[in-house]
Amino acid sequence: MSGLKSAVKRMSQLLIVLLGVSLVTFLVSHVVPGDPARMLLGQRADAQTLENLRHVMGLDKPVWLQYFDYLGGLLQGDLGISIRTQRPVLSELLTYFPATIELTLFAMGFAVISGVGLGLLSAAYRDTPIDHGTRVLAILGVSTPLFWLGLMVLLLFYKHLGWLPGSGRLDSFINPPTQITGLYVLDSILTGDWVALKSSILHLILPTICLGYIQLATIARLVRASMIEVLEQDYIKTALSNGIPRYRIIYRHALRNALIPTVTLIGLTFGELLGGAILTETIFTWPGMGKYVVDSISFLDFPAIMGFTILVATIYVIINMVVDLLYPILDPQIKG
Amino acid sequence: MEPLLKISDLHVGFLSYAGVARVLNGIDIELFPGEFLGLVGESGSGKSLTANAVLGLLPARSAVISKGSIMFEGKELIGRSEKEFQGLRGKKISMVFQEPMNALNPSYKIGKQMVEILKLHKGLSNKEAKAEAVRWLTQVHIQNPEKVVKEYPYELSGGMRQRVLLAMALSCGSQLLLADEPTTALDVTIQAQILRLMKETADQLGTSVLLITHDLAVVAQTCQRVAVMYCGNIVESGPVTKVLREPRHPYTKALLKALPNPDSETELQSIPGSVPNLLSPPAGCRFHPRCDLVKKTCRELRPQLTTVSENHYVACWREEDHV
Incomplete structure (x- = not known):
């Protein structure tokens, strides 16, 4: 009930x-x-x-x-008709949605995994060169403007080194995988299309790093701070005095308790990433909702702009509801 | 009999920006198998630090053991690696802390936390460890142990948590229990229960206990011997009856006078002055600025523990005057 x-x-x-x-x-x-x-x-x-x-x-x-x-x-689920294209906004948005979600999920995964990892490392090796190094990395992340970072990585890895592709989701001569979810990486795995898989992953690398870097920095700082707080707690001393090895104390006894504030941040991050995708998609000509909405803005296409805003807001609210539901799993004292 | 734990001339200092704080200034403690030894002294006298030194839990970056030795079962502990200490902690030497409310991990069930240690030190299977955890909860008189293993710490009272912690500390067969103010955070009736339980369980298992407390009444109830600490030194040690009834050191005497006594007509006496700054401790006997009986030698030389009667030792220059 x-x-x-x-x-x-x-x-x-x-x-x-x-x-x-x-x-x-x-x-x-x-x-x-x-x-x-x-x-x-x-x-x-x-x-x-x-x-x-x-x-x-x-x-x-x-x-x-x-x-x-x-x-x-x-x-009634009708977001209006786009002034620019004269097509229903909802179906337009849904066409571009998978590209954005794919990029956002990758950026999110990158930010969370490396952010939590770096935060842990920083806390475990507090006040050592490892900690100082991550701190510099984090400060750079928070203070580097996305558009600048995007241009710089493009310049370096695409133009000068030529290691990675700099625009789009696939090389132009490769056919997209058969559409199932619209996420190229997932679809190409599902259909066994390894050529498309390789190309889509390569195309994801630069935008993912750019989009995720700021969030990575914030997550790393928060994880470090909460880990340090948790490591001072009495139950960590109990675990130590019971002979539990240090690595196990960190990943088992401390991490779970330190993740509670981090989960909140991760929920908020998802919204930021969806919004941040606008800039990233423009820089890397990523055919997602962000690029669509930028084009719409320059055309004063109100229904499209509003449709995008409402869609992002809905996802944002839903993600934060999911985060609320996660708390009781992490912290048994919070009853759902 | 060989002592289980023998601390001799242990010096521990803390590095700080203002210099080195000499927190332990050459302490000697002997603890025999099956014995309860009380370690009393005011806050900051170095009691907990001594226990942490035994377990190798001193903060590595700031604490320095400059001198002395800690022998456990005839083997030196100082200089052991972290890995060697891990093998000792919880298995041979355990610790119970002052604050039971926060000493269990809030995210894991009681059973899980007990099972983790049992598997680690005794190499039991999951199933065996679970049964063992229930058996230990029964041992510390917890009602419904099968239910408690499935509960989270926040569902237990302070007294229950301290019982669980005691069970965890003893469950892997430790010979030495370092109990750091284990009852201070509990209310008086629960205090008495926990002390009785500790005594009963330790006696049954033959565990030696170093009971750290500032409460002389607790010592009187549970310990056979007591060591009184002041400012990083043991100033007096001996059988509880001797030390508490015929104290020799001016500090012990002052401590006993500072105990509230409902039958007494006289006002409660406090010790004048305060604990000295450890960055620049007084020369000679560290108690001399607060001592009524101070004489010239006290200001210059540190007194060593000397025998005053059987097993009763005092570190005070005034003892010379009695001879």
């Missing part, structure tokens, strides 16, 4: 958040100067045609009425 109740509570929280997100993005996109109808018809269109199109698009209605129209559509 309490499980059902909390599920209902979480769902209603989700709805409230989405309502807020839709309202804010709607208002923001409608107060920015610019006329989508004008964008569509061009500078030389006459006033009558412009008026007609504005009427067709509903742009002549009061803003609040436009919002309710939009909300009505949203409730």
Whole structure:
């Protein structure tokens, strides 16, 4: 019963958040100067045609009425029609979605695995050169702008060294694997298409590193701090005095307790990565939602921009719900 | 009889920015098999540090053992590697700490934490270790041990947790138990229960116990011998009855006078002054600035432990005057 109740509570929280997100993005996109109808018809269109199109698009209605129209559509899963491409926004977004998710998941995996690893190393070898090294790496990560880092790795690994591809998801002469999930790596494994697998992994490396690096740095710092705190606890002393080897104390007795704050951060990270993908996708011409939304912004394509925002917000809220559900597994004192 | 643990002339210093703090200044302790030895002294006198030194748990980067030896079962412990210490800890020498509330890992069930050590030190299978854990919980008088092994630490009271910790400490057959203020954090009725249990279990298994406490009443109840520590030195040691009834060292006397006594009409007496700064401890006897009976020698030379009667040792220059 309490499980059902909390599920209902979480769902209603989700709805409230989405309502807020839709309202804010709607208002923001409608107060920015610019006329989508004008964008569509061009500078030389006459006033009558412009008026007609504005009427067709509903742009002549009061803003609040436009919002309710939009909300009505949203409730039926209709994100509107893209002004730029004249296709439904939802299906457009879904076309680009797998590419973004693939990149985000890889960046996430990279950030979490290396972040937790480096944080652990840092805490275990506190105040030694290893710790100082990770600290420098982390500070660089937090302070390097993504666009700069992206250009630099492209310059080095793509242009000068030529080790890794710098754009797209696959080499141009390779056919994408048969679509199952839309994630090329997964699809090529499922279909046994090793050529596509190799190419898609190679294409993922640079964008993954760029996108994940900042988060890696934040995670490493947090893991280090919470590990150091946990290692001071009495139960670590008990474990030590019972003769449990140091490596086992670190990965078994301390890590699990230190991960609790980290899991929160990882949940937030996912949202940041989805947002950060916009920049990364632009730099590496990655055909994902980020690139789509940038193109839409330059075209004042409101429905597309809002659709993207709402989709990302929904994923973000869902991920954080999952994080909430993870707490009781990590910390038995928290009851779900 | 050979002592199980023999600490002689142990000097431990801590490096700090202000210099070296000489926290243990040449202490001597002997503990015989099956014996309960109380180690008393105020906070900061070096009691816990002594226990940590025995287990090799001194902070490696700041603590320095400059002199002395710690013999356990006739073998030197100082200079052993971390790996050798790991083999001793929990298997031959165990420790119970002051704060039971936080001394068990909050993320694992009681049974799992006990099983881990049993598997590590006794090489038992999972199933055997589980049975052994239940048996040990029964041994420390925990009701419903089958249920408790499946519980998390937060589901147990402080007294229960201390019982579990005691069971864990003894479960692999340690000959020496270092109990660092094991009852200080518990309320008085539970304190008495835990002490009784410790005594009963240790007597049954023949375990020697070094009981660290600042509570003379606890010593009187449980120990055969007591060593009084002041500022990194043992100032007096001997059988509990002797030391508590006929204290010889001015510090021990002052400690006993500072015990509240409900029948007494006189006001409670405190020891004037405070524990000296260990970065620049007083020369000679470290107690001399607070001592009523101080004389010239006390300010210049450190007194050594000397026999005053059978097994009763005192480190005080005033003893010369009695002879």
